[in-house]
Amino acid sequence: MRPFMLCICLAVLVVPLGPAFCQTFNARRMAMGGVVIGGGGPAGQTSNVAYRAVPAPSGGATELTLPLGLIPLLANPPSLDPDDSDFNLFELANLLYNPPWNLQLIAHDAPANDISIAIARDRLAVDLGEIADVFPADRSRSAGVQHGPALTLGMRGAFVSASPLVQYDNDLSLNEALRRALRDGEPFTPNTGYAMFDRARGQAAMSAEFGWAGPLVARGADARAADGTALYVGARAKLLRGLAYGDADNVVAFSTADTLFASDPVNLDYRALLRDAGPAGGRLGRGLDLGMVWLWRGAEFGIGVNDIATRIDWRVRESLAYTDSTTGEFTQQVLRDGVPITSEVPATVTVNAAVRVGGVLVAADAVRGAFRTAAHLGLETWRGPVAFRAGGGIDLNRQAQFSGGLGMRLGHFGVDLALATHSRNLSRERGLELGAGLALYH
């Protein structure tokens, strides 16, 4: 298999899925269903800038997760050579889709069924077996915004920071005819148009941020105490410098004739409008994050909205890619250079709440991203030096997922273990993973 074909296959396999339920790189959160645990201090500011001003709860910890999943990967690395008999495209795609940080206790094997193609003069049917599950039942959309580690300097409530930002989104759909043929195994039929549409976009920028977070209202010596209350707000303005941009509006289509296997070939029509820019094409951008946290009688409520009206200007190269109808070869033709465009970074809204009921911490959140909303619920209770945790949520594949775990504290040090189900695999089936972490209690 040629490298180009390998890339195409991996892209086709991975792109439609998107992160179903982001892997949690924190064993405590993972055990609590992946819920946002606001806490306080700079570490909590990613999803809600107001958390920067919220005092960390007593007994809070700095946590370090252990990459257990790397152990089996390093012991038995996958083959990257398509000519190797051990090469497995699905394992690689699953690896990209579900980075091997946590240890996968129940992982689904790559489909190993035969694929059957039936050909007659007027009939073509493809039975992909389990592999058909790779194709979504409806359109597949995925998106993500990743903020890299920030270098931050702060004084009182004000701060400046710098961090990288990466955003991507993808919207893939098959027309009804192609979806039925590939996913449902229905025969291809004469005089029918088959098409796949894909809109993909990715952009990277460096962000310089200026902000302030502080208490608007504070009553009581300890805002987290049962009689305390405080309202914290934060704002973070962003000045962005574009580094790389690319988008593609792809259509792959073909139409069958009166006879499926007639003597005249049917052309696969690929057309894409591509726009790309490197650092030289990057211009300035701007954006805003706002957050609010309310502590009230031991309960905590937060709402953070990131990337409000975040835009980046670019000068892009615009080109048309297509298959030549005569030769069938792939061709890319530059249409214009230096075309001014303004890209958008979609807003992310995080709403979270935490309340202590008796000795149990109950935390919940809902995160609305570019396309979908995920929700989580987590519980934690300490019995002496041992913490018992449980949680669950609805992931981006609209599946319910569950988790549980233990934490053990010895003085300032602690160990956390978590088990969680997920559907981060090509066939969206339920898997089970183990996460572990070390905690340094303050």
Add this chain to the structure above:
Amino acid sequence: MRGVRWISVAALAAAAGCGAGNLVLHVDVLSFLDPAATQASVGPLVAVPGGLYTGEQPMVDDKSISLLEGLSGAAEVRSVSIRVSTIAADSTGSGSDTLRLYLSDADTPPRSTPPVLTQAIDLRPGVTDTLELEFGAEPRVAALFTQRRMRMALTNSLRGPASGPDLNCTVRLRALDAVVIAGRKLP
């Protein structure tokens, strides 16, 4: 059919990418033929000592068959089995017939290659026989099914009765299928 080529390549990549999975290609060869060309009505062949021999007569002289593109570069054929079913209906007289199936690549006249199948049929007065034959194809033939096009020819050769009534019969091809099992091509 380039659109179909991508389907086949994607299907093969999926199958081969999984390691154990095979690509199983079912080809209904008969469907590519004109129904009129799949049967021959013969007769009357008069009885002569030793029987009158028609020689090899084409039922399908040279037919091009479009298959999937892209398989030959990615797939290694592990096996091909071909199933042939014929119905021989003899109304009068006795004799024999020999069906020969030829398959070749797009650049080679099919009848310049050895027959893939040679099937002898006994013709008995008033008897209708259905003959089924399934066999594994040699590597040359197996490779043809991964090509975008192949060519085929079908002939029959009748020998009439040595004595008795004239031979009148119909020979009809009822099924001609190929099942190709292919896996990922490794160097």
